[in-house]
Amino acid sequence: MSLRSLDPRAPWVISTHDLGRRPGSMRTLAPTLPAPVDLAVGMIGVPKDADVELDIRLEAVMEGVLVTGTAQAPLTGECSRCLAPLTSEIEVDFQELYFYSAEDAGEDDLLLDGELLDLEPVFRDAVVLALPLSPVCGEDCPGLCAECGVRLAEAGPDHRHETADPRWAALQGLVVEQEDDQEG
Numbered sequence: 001m002s003l004r005s006l007d008p009r010a011p012w013v014i015s016t017h018d019l020g021r022r023p024g025s026m027r028t029l030a031p032t033l034p035a036p037v038d039l040a041v042g043m044i045g046v047p048k049d050a051d052v053e054l055d056i057r058l059e060a061v062m063e064g065v066l067v068t069g070t071a072q073a074p075l076t077g078e079c080s081r082c083l084a085p086l087t088s089e090i091e092v093d094f095q096e097l098y099f100y101s102a103e104d105a106g107e108d109d110l111l112l113d114g115e116l117l118d119l120e121p122v123f124r125d126a127v128v129l130a131l132p133l134s135p136v137c138g139e140d141c142p143g144l145c146a147e148c149g150v151r152l153a154e155a156g157p158d159h160r161h162e163t164a165d166p167r168w169a170a171l172q173g174l175v176v177e178q179e180d181d182q183e184g
C-alpha cells in the first residue's frame, strides 16, 4: 500500500478526472509512454525511455478504479547461449484495482492519490514476470564452442578442433568412409 503523493507530470501517472466516480463509468486510453529505468532481469530488459504502447481501460467501481490493459515494449539484451546482442519485443496484460481509500485496501494494494494513479508499478511487475530467464537469439542457437569460445553460428557447422584422442580420429574416419559410399 502506497501513500506517497504522485507527481501529475510524471509520464506514468494517469488522471482519472474525466472518469468520475460513478460506478460503471468507463474510459479508454492508448498512450505511448517512455519506459521506466531499470526494467530488466538478468540478460534482457526494456531499454530506458523506449516507447511503450499501451491500451488501457479505466472503469469506476465501488471501491476504486479498475485498470485493465495491455502494453507492448521493445526488448534488448544478450543471448544466454552465444552472448550475441539481441532485440525482441514483449507484450503483457495487466489488471489492477486502485482503491479510493486506504481503509478498503490491503497491504499490497495500490491507492489513488486524489484523481491520480501510478501505472508504473503495475507495468513493471507484469514485464518482470514475463521476461525470459534464458533469452536466445534463435531457438536453434548452437551457443559457443566449448573449446575456444567462438560463436558456433558464425564459425559454421565444420568448426572443430584437432584432437589427439584416437577414438575421435577413428570416428571421423568412419564418417568420411560413409560419405564416400553414398557418393559411389
Ligand SMILES: [Zn+2]
Pocket (backbone or CB within 6 Å): 079, 080, 081, 082, 083, 084, 136, 137, 138, 141, 142, 143
Ligand atoms: Zn545465440
Ligand SMILES: [Zn+2]
Pocket (backbone or CB within 6 Å): 145, 146, 147, 148, 149, 150, 159, 160, 161
Ligand atoms: Zn572452437
